[in-house]
Amino acid sequence: AQSVTQPDIHITVSEGASLELRCNYSYGATPYLFWYVQSPGQGLQLLLKYFSGDTLVQGIKGFEAEFKRSQSSFNLRKPSVHWSDAAEYFCAVGGAAGNKLTFGGGTRVLVKP
Amino acid sequence: KAGVTQTPRYLIKTRGQQVTLSCSPISGHRSVSWYQQTPGQGLQFLFEYFSETQRNKGNFPGRFSGRQFSNSRSEMNVSTLELGDSALYLCASSVSGETQYFGPGTRLLVL
Numbered sequence: 001a002q003s004v005t006q007p008d009i010h011i012t013v014s015e016g017a018s019l020e021l022r023c024n025y026s027y028g029a030t031p032y033l034f035w036y037v038q039s040p041g042q043g044l045q046l047l048l049k050y051f052s053g054d055t056l057v058q059g060i061k062g063f064e065a066e067f068k069r070s071q072s073s074f075n076l077r078k079p080s081v082h083w084s085d086a087a088e089y090f091c092a093v094g095g096a097a098g099n100k101l102t103f104g105g106g107t108r109v110l111v112k113p
Numbered sequence: 114k115a116g117v118t119q120t121p122r123y124l125i126k127t128r129g130q131q132v133t134l135s136c137s138p139i140s141g142h143r144s145v146s147w148y149q150q151t152p153g154q155g156l157q158f159l160f161e162y163f164s165e166t167q168r169n170k171g172n173f174p175g176r177f178s179g180r181q182f183s184n185s186r187s188e189m190n191v192s193t194l195e196l197g198d199s200a201l202y203l204c205a206s207s208v209s210g211e212t213q214y215f216g217p218g219t220r221l222l223v224l
Contacts, residue, residue, distance in 0.1 A: 032211060034212075034213075036215070041220075042217060042218075043117075043203055043215040043216050043217040043218050044203065044205075044215040045215070046212065046213075046214060046215075049212055051211070090156065092156075094211070094213075099169065099210065100146070100158035100161065100169055100171060101146070101148075101156075101158065101205075101213060102158070103155060103156040104155075105155050106155065106156075
């Protein structure tokens with residue numbers, strides 16, 4: 001069975017500081033990995049995805065993520081956060097077309113001025 | 114291109130009633146998936162439709178059903194509503210199932 005773990009429920013970071021959100025997954029085949037962001041009362045916005053190839057992927061809003069197969073991890077990073085990055089972030093794993101997305105529990109990011 | 118749209122955005126129902134939620138995918142997308150989001154259970158997959166056929170189904174009771182039309186629009190129905198069905202229901206569309214783009218959701222409150 002596929003599963004995703006986001007160990008950090010809440011993270012508080014100062015504006016301008018770097019951010020790293022952890023994600024560990026379990027999947028029996030080659031995983032498709034995603035990071036989504038959700039602002040209060042909104043749907044999910046896709047930040048980036050990894051299917052294959054270069055293990056460091058770039059996304060929107062200055063985010064990047066690194067796939068490490070040996071550690072079953074797909075951590076999200078941003079070098080310098082902005083107040084507008086305050087939101088909840090979800091890591092998800094899926095497979096071939098038609099396979100469901102399995103989400104982690106989410107990490108809520110608070111940005112201090 | 115317009116994004117995924119969901120109607121209605123907010124809904125209040127009472128226990129025992131039924132509800133139908135609608136989702137219009139991004140133009141050209143043929144796959145529509147539905148998810149339920151609650152504070153306690155997080156994001157859970159309900160089902161996925163592709164070309165009017167249910168291709169995958171999550172672990173929800175039969176009260177939850179869906180369908181997809183020839184124009185790829187999808188509806189989900191919940192019959193005999195329970196208090197625990199209160200949630201944000203999210204629809205996502207994709208070309209054929211890999212990268213899913215989400216709509217704003219329908220927030221359902223069951224009283």
